[in-house]
Amino acid sequence: MSDSNHMVxxxxxxxxxxxxxxxxxxxxxxxxxxQFRRGAGCRGGFCGACxxxxxxxxxxxxxxxxxxxxxxxxxxxxxxxxFSPQEKxxxxxxxxxxxxxxxxxxxxxxxxxxACNTCTKACPQDIMVMDYVQAALxxxxxxxxxxxxxxLGCGLCAMRCPAEIVPYNIGQLARRLESKYIEGPTExxxxxxxxxxxxxxxxxxEEMKKMDKxxxxxxxxxxxxxxx
Amino acid sequence: xxxxxxxLVLHPSxxxxxxxxxxxxxxxxxxxxxxxCGACSSGCPMTQEMDYLPSKVIRMVQLGLEEALESKTIWxxxxxxxxxxxxxxxxxxxxxxEALRQLVLRKKYDRVVLNELTDEQIxxxxxxxxxxxxxxLTA
Amino acid sequence: MKIAYYPGCTLKTTAKEFDISTKxxxxxxxxxxxxxxxxNCCGTVHALAKDDVMHHLAPLRNxxxxxxxxQEGLVDEKRVVALCAMCYxxxxxxxxxxxxxxxxxxxxxxSMDNEANVYSGQVEVEHLLETLRTQGWDKVQxxxxxxxxxxxxxxxxxxxxxxxxxxxxxxxxxxxxxxDLLHALGxxxxxxxxxxxxxxxxxxxxxxxxxxDLSNRILTQAQAAGADIVATxxxxxxxxxxxxxxxxxxxxxxxxxxxxxYFTQLMALAFGLSEDETxxxxxxxxxxxxxxxxxxx
Numbered sequence: 287m288s289d290s291n292h293m294v295x296x297x298x299x300x301x302x303x304x305x306x307x308x309x310x311x312x313x314x315x316x317x318x319x320x321q322f323r324r325g326a327g328c329r330g331g332f333c334g335a336c337x338x339x340x341x342x343x344x345x346x347x348x349x350x351x352x353x354x355x356x357x358x359x360x361x362x363x364x365x366x367x368x369f370s371p372q373e374k375x376x377x378x379x380x381x382x383x384x385x386x387x388x389x390x391x392x393x394x395x396x397x398x399x400x401a402c403n404t405c406t407k408a409c410p411q412d413i414m415v416m417d418y419v420q421a422a423l424x425x426x427x428x429x430x431x432x433x434x435x436x437x438l439g440c441g442l443c444a445m446r447c448p449a450e451i452v453p454y455n456i457g458q459l460a461r462r463l464e465s466k467y468i469e470g471p472t473e474x475x476x477x478x479x480x481x482x483x484x485x486x487x488x489x490x491x492e493e494m495k496k497m498d499k500x501x502x503x504x505x506x507x508x509x510x511x512x513x514x
Numbered sequence: 515x516x517x518x519x520x521x522l523v524l525h526p527s528x529x530x531x532x533x534x535x536x537x538x539x540x541x542x543x544x545x546x547x548x549x550x551c552g553a554c555s556s557g558c559p560m561t562q563e564m565d566y567l568p569s570k571v572i573r574m575v576q577l578g579l580e581e582a583l584e585s586k587t588i589w590x591x592x593x594x595x596x597x598x599x600x601x602x603x604x605x606x607x608x609x610x611x612e613a614l615r616q617l618v619l620r621k622k623y624d625r626v627v628l629n630e631l632t633d634e635q636i637x638x639x640x641x642x643x644x645x646x647x648x649x650x651l652t653a
Numbered sequence: 654m655k656i657a658y659y660p661g662c663t664l665k666t667t668a669k670e671f672d673i674s675t676k677x678x679x680x681x682x683x684x685x686x687x688x689x690x691x692x693n694c695c696g697t698v699h700a701l702a703k704d705d706v707m708h709h710l711a712p713l714r715n716x717x718x719x720x721x722x723x724q725e726g727l728v729d730e731k732r733v734v735a736l737c738a739m740c741y742x743x744x745x746x747x748x749x750x751x752x753x754x755x756x757x758x759x760x761x762x763x764s765m766d767n768e769a770n771v772y773s774g775q776v777e778v779e780h781l782l783e784t785l786r787t788q789g790w791d792k793v794q795x796x797x798x799x800x801x802x803x804x805x806x807x808x809x810x811x812x813x814x815x816x817x818x819x820x821x822x823x824x825x826x827x828x829x830x831x832x833d834l835l836h837a838l839g840x841x842x843x844x845x846x847x848x849x850x851x852x853x854x855x856x857x858x859x860x861x862x863x864x865x866d867l868s869n870r871i872l873t874q875a876q877a878a879g880a881d882i883v884a885t886x887x888x889x890x891x892x893x894x895x896x897x898x899x900x901x902x903x904x905x906x907x908x909x910x911x912x913x914x915y916f917t918q919l920m921a922l923a924f925g926l927s928e929d930e931t932x933x934x935x936x937x938x939x940x941x942x943x944x945x946x947x948x949x950x
Contacts (some may be wrong), residue, residue, distance in 0.1 A: 595816035
């Protein structure tokens with residue numbers, strides 16, 4: 287229960303703590319004196335290092351969250367999962383084919399998927415994990431890439447999967463195949479590279495090399511900002 | 515059918531009833547109804563790969579013999595349900611086979627190893643084959 | 654008529670010819686098969702253990718999707734058509750188990766608690782052959798422009814279309830549904846005693862010599878009865894009787910190859926549809942030489 291100082295009670299790996307109510311789990315743990323050596327990274331909800339599982343007192347539900355993003359709630363019982371073991375399969379992207387059985391070749395365990403949806407329930411990013419694993423199983427690479435786009439590889443899905451699949455590896459392979467083989471090379475980048483090779487910008491660069499800092503600064507600050 | 519099948523020596527023990535009841539519970543089948551007519555065995559397409567005929571496995575379950583769990587038979591069964599259709603007492607023998615498989619699989623036993631599949635095999639096998647064999651033969 | 658269509662994983666990958674020819678031939682008959690917009694693998698085999706809840710989630714989730722399709726007006730009724738015999742069997746049996754056991758149904762619903770809707774159990778699962786039978790074989794016959802006369806077709810059912818009792822689409826000992834279809838297509842139907850014998854199923858992965866034995870038995874019987882070609886309704890049977898002929902020949906060098914096709918491919922052929930729609934180039938062994946020889950192509 288929270289009091290007038292706006293504090294809440296949480297349980298960090300079983301130890302009871304009183305922490306300010308508006309902190310993230312990560313900040314709350316540091317407030318209580320916990321030092322992160324693992325399980326902390328970008329602190330911005332992007333790297334997936336701070337995977338955390340928690341229950342709330344009075345509820346059987348097991349939930350997944352990112353410690354750097356989730357605000358503490360009264361009665362939270364927290365455990366961190368700084369690492370999820372995985373079978374890291376090696377493949378050469380240039381040798382792969384964007385087709386159905388590619389996923390089965392490198393991750394045959396996806397054939398064990400039960401469509402139980404436990405992975406989706408565990409995901410702190412609200413990704414439809416089961417759906418992208420199923421899309422990969424039937425060779426729908428574009429759908430698998432699209433649905434797994436926000437995946438950070440935090441590992442919560444892999445820890446909960448009863449079929450022992452590591453979904454984020456599937457998503458990563460899907461996105462790689464999608465961007466390399468299905469969407470293909472980005473035309474404007476290739477075009478610009480060609481222009482650079484042809485020396486289109488050589489003269490400008492030579493000129494800028496000779497400029498002093500003040501002139502360069504002025505040129506930069508007054509540059510034309512046109513988004514094509 | 516192997517000609518090396520010997521007779522079974524029975525050692526009745528209290529554990530027999532527990533095993534039999536567990537198989538009945540898991541399969542939902544009334545194995546006590548079987549009177550060993552052999553119709554299931556005669557219709558089974560996989561008997562040449564089995565060590566005990568399906569009707570024999572049912573007999574072993576009736577007697578509560580856990581040796582049934584060590585047979586090759588339960589892993590060779592394809593769940594084609596030919597036995598179920600033929601049984602004059604309405605027993606689904608394939609169900610009993612599945613119960614026996616589950617009792618072994620649920621103890622973290624894998625009958626086949628996923629890593630043994632080569633890339634070529636995975637490339638050309640239909641999805642349904644890979645998925646169903648893993649479902650039936652792995653924990 | 655708009656009906657929900659569940660293709661299953663294999664029809665989207667290694668058995669595309671089944672999917673392609675199905676869509677084309679049903680369209681020609683005025684049946685609009687609407688593929689489930691969101692679906693998952695059915696699990697391929699029914700969860701036989703009585704205490705199992707988890708393995709029912711996969712098939713039942715698909716049936717929930719069908720109910721949602723009906724709610725959104727994408728289909729006319731709460732019915733789903735499956736083509737793969739294993740998908741048909743799994744979906745139908747899980748549906749039956751759900752409806753027969755309120756306790757289990759409750760547990761399934763609890764496990765699917767983050768779905769927006771709750772499955773009512775009211776979806777009917779049927780195989781395309783049943784759909785065609787209900788419509789009437791005369792309708793199939795009316796659409797035929799190139800009867801398959803002179804082509805001796807042996808229908809092969811396999812296991813899961815006919816068994817267990819209560820799930821089978823026809824009499825398990827003496828089915829006639831595929832024969833009726835083939836008659837309507839104008840083909841010469843070859844009955845043979847091994848038409849519902851198991852092909853070896855998933856043993857094709859780890860025990861393919863056994864599949865070679867069973868396929869040899871089944872196919873030599875079909876040939877002895879005079880068949881030019883075998884028609885089937887299951888992608889695993891098609892693989893075991895078709896692709897696995899390379900294994901049969903290794904063990905039985907005198908074995909003569911015989912092509913295997915999906916019944917929907919024969920439908921597309923008899924309806925005079927295009928080469929792309931019959932997708933006959935995707936089957937192994939290639940059925941086109943014998944089809945050319947006997948006339949349909």
